[in-house]
Amino acid sequence: MRQNTSSQRASLPFQCFHTCTAPGVDASNAELFVRGVNHSRLKIWIVSFSQNEDVKNPMTYSGSYSGIHRFVAPLNADKSRNLITYYFKIMLSNKDGEPVDVVWYSSLGMSREPPLRQHCYVIELFNTHPQWAMDSVIYQIYPDKFAASSGNFTVDGTKVNTESPVRLKDFEFVNLDETHCGGDLDGVATMLPYIRGLGCDTIYLTPIFKAPSVHKYDTEDYDVVDTHFGGNGALKRLRTVALGYEMKILLHGTFNHTGDSNLWFDRQEKTGKGALRHKDSPYREIYTFNSEGEAYVSDDKANYPKLDYSSYLTRHLIYEGENSVVKKWTRAPYGIDGWVIDDANQIGDNGNARNNVERLSAICSSARESHLDCLMLGHFGTDPRYALCSEGNVxxxxxxxxxxxxxxxxxxxINLNGDPTPYTGEDLRRTCEEFAVGVSQQLKLCLVNQLDNNSLPRFYDIIGGDKHLYQAALACLVTWRGIPCIYQGDELGDVIAKYEVGPRSMIPFKALKDHHASVNSAETQTVITELTALRRSNPAFSRGTMIFISAGGAYFAYMRLYKDRFSIVLVNASRQQVKFEQGSILFPLLASMYMPEDCGSDNAEDSGEDLLIPLSGRNVRRYDHAEGLEGLYEMLGREKLAVYSYGATRTSKEFEEKFIKELIAGKNMTIPPRSTVIVSNLKK
Incomplete structure (x- = not known):
């Protein structure tokens, strides 16, 4: 009989927690923590997949502590796949042992039916991603406007001093987006000590190959670094300097299309052999043409003819050949450390994205043949999970x-399209959680997070030039799961608004290097340096799982967990302090950190059955006051904790003492206005 959705069993008398990686879980065993019901009333199975069939194995009760029960089971992996996909089935019995309820538990929480496969937990049997990547902090560079080896930019023959911010009004009759300003790779090399000083150990260059434009997305020759940037020799020199500072280099690869000036296409008829005007051209098969002889293009831009990967010649030139684009630049003497593949979702056959996953995977495999430890990233215009969840891909x-x-x-x-989008902390939590569903934990750690890049309006401008919110957001960037990426000029602070510094504006690199662009800029540089140092001091930030623990109108909070290290991050974007009940929001932390391996059985009565958890399993009702966790909060109080605050409230000894006292009391938590608070346990 169909169960009415208004059934009195709409909620369940227990709470579950599982994560693929914390504390330090390998791919051989899984642990599920449960509280709110006696363990004797639970039967739990872990359900994994073998040859695309679900296989159910019982979990074993292994002990209780302070009302938290632990169940364990081996992960029976499908040896033909590296990705292990699984979920849990939980049966609740009455005191007489008769089944009264069954639910399933997955990445999306509890449900009344088995979850879809894309909603399951995912872990990789072997971590195939570069280990250096998840520990890195990236600095993205738009070369023409970043730094010039001459010491000055040059606009229409006029030298531009970079010892102070550049005023756009001085160039009101010049389109700087179409004017080369003199930034080059040797200039980038001179700035590496500065970038390293910020705490960034990887640079990511937007396109640098020969092209007629300033942005270089319309590649004319993949074998040549544009002369405006110093040619191939400049990249060699940059590589040498970067090695001295133990820094990595990522390049942006426009492998979906070329520019129409590329000699393979040759709209300008420089060779008389271009594919556009000559059907007998040796390069004709590289592109796709319709019956009228018009080439298929990318992004509706006539000067972006789209490459056709059904052609052997295209594959040979781009990634299969020994001297192909992908392999050439990953080998010595250039030896770059990875690619960011432009328009990754569009790459494919016959003028469209047919066989997209196969082509992306082949590009990645080719790069790894030349550089085993290279990082392969995609730049997707749509949901990228179809590729991310494909083995051997980006x-x-x-x-x-x-x-x-x-x-x-x-x-x-404001969203990415510039539309007004009032967004709450709950909206953010929901969006980020749903995106992470079905993606392996190891891969989540290689996602690149940014506030800005060369194609978006400056973040500082869209928040109305609020210096405090800016620092609070920077703290989110560096503590979020994945690789933080600073875009050139992010550290300018209030200079961004005062001097109208856009995403492709000239950067006052000498002023940055000397930390005197402005007082607020120097403070922002200090904040970034502190945050990157904090990130490296606690592996929970670079390798741990991420769990949202609270979210509301203008605030949200999450924790990071890895082995015996953790951090709690609380963000408040409003102009008033936010206070909320802790309840059992720290249940995941307390279970994974303080539940001893040798804990015994807990045969107490079911005192927790008034703890009703909504079926989603995500949020705890307000009358859940975390009864039974007092002992675990006491153990939390024994940790050596450090508290940091960025925004309107800055770190101080008084604030740290007050916050820690509130935290270990287990009752309320307070987030000061326009601030991000970070609490981390220190290494024992």
Missing amino acids: DGTINYTGFISPIRSFFGG
Whole structure:
């Protein structure tokens, strides 16, 4: 009989917690923690997949502590796949042992039916991603406007001093987006000590190959670094300097299309052999043409003819050949450390995205043949999970869906298209959680998070130039799951608004290097340096799982967990302090950190059965006061904790003592206005 949705059993008398990685879980065993009901009333199975069939194995009760019960089971992996996919089935019995309720538990919480496979937990049997990547902090560079080896930019023959910010009004009759300003790779090399000083150990260059435009997305020759940037020799020199500072280099690869000036296409008829005007051209098969002889293009831009990967010649030139684009630049003497693949979702056959996953995977495999430890990232215009969840494909992506879009909407109220988007903390939590569902934990750590990049309006501008919110957002960026990426000029602070510094504006690199662009800029540089140092001091930030613990109108909070290290991050974007009941929001932390391995049986009565958890399993009702967790909060109080605050409230000894006292009391938590508070346990 169909169960009415208004059934009195709409809620369940227990709460579950599972994560793929905390504390330090390997791919051989799974642990599920349960509280709110006696363990004797539970029967739990872990359901995994073998040859695309679900296989159910019972979990074993292994002990209780302070009302928390632990169940364990081996993960029976399908040896033909690296990705292990699984969920849990939970049966609740009455005191007489008769089944009274059955639910399923997955990444989306509890449900009344088995979850869809894309909603399951996912872990990789072997971590195939570069280990250096998840520990890195990236600095993205738009070379023409970043730094010039001459010491000055040059605009229409006029030298531009970079010892102070550049005023746009001085160039009101010049389109700087179409004017080369003298930034080059040797200039980038001179700035590496500064970038390293910020705490960034990887640079990511937007396109640098020969092209007629300033932005270089219309590649004319993949074998040549544009002469405006110093040619191939400049990249060699940059590589040498970067090695001295133990820094990595990522390049942006426009492998979906070329420019129409590329000699393969040759709209300008420089060779008389271009594919556009000569049907007998040796390069004709590289592109796709319709019956009228018009080439298929990317992004509706006539000067972006789309490459056709059904052609052997295209594959040979781009990634299969020994001297192909992908392999050439990953080998010595250039030895770059990875690619960001432009328009990754569009790459395919016959003028469209047919066989997209196969082609992306082949590009990645080719790069790894030349450089085993290279990082392969995708730049996707749509949901990238179809590729991320494909074995042997990209290691990660520029994280628009899971960070950039929701974080800009939350702090600035404007989405990526510039539309007004009032966004609550709950909206952000929902968006980010749903994006993470079905993606392996190891891959989540390779997603690249940004506040800004070369194609978006400055984050500082969309938040109305609020210096405090800016620092609060920077703290989110560096503590979020994935790889933080600073875009050039992010550290300018109030200079961005005062001097109208856009995403492709000239950067006052000498002023940055000397920390005197402005007082607020120097403070922002200090904040970034502190945050990157904090990130490296606690592996929970770079390798741990991420769990949202609270969210509301203008605030949200999450925790990071890894082995015996953790951090709690609380964000408040409003102008008033936010106070909320802790309840059992720290249940995941307390269960995974303080439940001893040798804990015994807990045969107490079911005192927790008045703890009703909504079926989603995500949020705890307000009358859940975390009864039974007092002992665990006491153990939390024995930790050596450090508290940091960025925004309107800055770190102080008084604030730290007050916050820690409130935290270990287990009752209320307070987030000061326009601030991000970070509490981390220190290494024992």
